[in-house]
Amino acid sequence: MTTAARTLEMRGTLEAAFADVLTPAAIAALEHLAHFDRDRKDLMEARIARRHDRAINRQRIAFLDPAARIGRTTMTVREARDGQFTGSEIPADLQRQWIQGTGPAARPHAPAEVSIRNVAYALLSGADGWMFDGEDALGQVSTMSLENQRNLKLAIHDDPIFLTIAEQVAGEMNQWSAGFFKRPIVTDWRQQLRFTTKLFRARGLHLDDRQVRLASGEGFSASIVDATLYVVNNYQRLRDTGASVVLYLPKIQTAEEAALWSDILSALEHHLGMKPGTIKAYVLVEQVEACFQLMEIRAALGLHFVGFNTGRWDYINSVSDAEAWDEAFVNPNIDAITMTYGYMRQYEDRVRRAVNTPDRAGRCALWQGGMEPNIPVGSEAGVAAGMKRALGGAEREQHEGASGKWVAHWKMVHIVRPVWEKAGDANQMGRAFPRLTYTDADAAGLTQLEPAPRTIRGARDLISVAIQYGNAFGQGLQAAALKPADFFGNDDVLYLMEDMATGEIRLSILWEWRHKQAVITEGEHAGEVFTANLCARLIDEEYAKLLAAANRDVHEVSKTTTLPIAREMVATYVMDTVKLPWYIDLLNINLGNHDLVEAKRRIGLLRDAFASDGTRITANLDFGRG
16 A cells, blocks of 8 residues: 655654654644645735735725625625624633733743743743744744644643643742732642633744745745644643633734635644534734724634734734835834824724624624733832833723733733723623724724824834844744843833834834935934935944843844844845835744855845745745755
């Protein structure tokens, strides 16, 4: 009997090294789903084509024709908007999600007993849910994506390795809380491990996996790899313990993309013998185009969909990118673009109205609020000010109708959760808001600018953090505690937990300022244009500060390896006339490379390919090196 040739190829010896993750069952499921990769690539090409056409024709994103059919479905846009679809019941362990923590389940260059501590902190934190990240906060150096999956499997299956570490971590968490809260936060560590709902964020449809590719040598969907490995390795254990199988789906731009996700999840359920709709999914509304199709996205995901999440950085980046062709659209300082600013306010309002529109069974969905990036580490005054901001943000979101929010660090859980404890309700599903409308004014509101400062101080902050993030990414820290270099050593200014989105938005705004003749509105150089010479000088100055920084803020080993490469990527992105769609493409193409000359070659390769015909280089150039 001959064995059928595989569609997919695993990198080097990883199939043996990660036999506990790349199991025969997992590989069989990946092979079963591999045909969806062609559809994914077609949709990603369509994304770039829409972006190009908007720029050429100087057209903004518009609402869909109500009579149009949603791609990959039999449903019309009007039917979706009217709730004429069957959505999901909200499982018991998702009914109350006041606080969801976020972060990866692995650490770079760390042995398992150190790396898995991330999972212990998460599941002992007291968060109602923890979104274990396979995307923006997970480093992709070496085999981190597989280590992430391994650690989750060990934790979900109560492996002795994990339980030993969890007991140790519980003691460390209580030691910290005794100083901060004057009380323990973990009373029974074994019981506490059962409290937090486990969620997993797969990478977006726009990314290729670094360890799995098509046998032809083409890149293969990171989304399919992430979702499949997590579900296949853990669904039975989750079901046996009464827990839901829940994913977070990032970077969706259209309802047709959501329908592709639905088809992938449904095919995976069928392959594993699961009841339709067993796999539940939150959608992160990170792309402005998605905000024009919220009900359509809900309908396309059908039985899988449980809620939307509203973020900040990625969404701002998407607005900036969508309006790159419009010289009149220029954002202010990034710290001015809060959730109550112009287009952000309109975005949040449409999301809360969408989740509270009932489907044909009268079911509504969840709205999970945005990220709290503050960390309670710094001077007494700095921490007090930071926690005041955090509580104010949580109170605002709860008041506006969010059923919960995200925090970026376990130490924030017991600081922010009391806002929802005080309110008392498990969630705010079904709260009365006006039905969504689809007028020209609604569309204009989604790109509405408001007067706010644009300063040299703001530019320095954008540049400093963008370079720092690129450096951290190259070192394997896709989530990192960062602040502008001018505030190094000032403990009154807290570090913020930042992930990939922070790099994306900072470069998008810098590109706007540089190429749209942005005018500095106040302070140094007030009334002057943000010229190429000024931008280049600021990049040089901020880079020099990072070279001179102490190891605490910029690791010495990075100053001759990944930091110069990060500077080159930032300068290329910001200075080039053609705006690249993703900073992460530049970062991924240089993962594992510490040679500046080679980095410049790769950056040029990527830049020239996109400028020529819109081709994104997303495959792992080092795949064949094992």
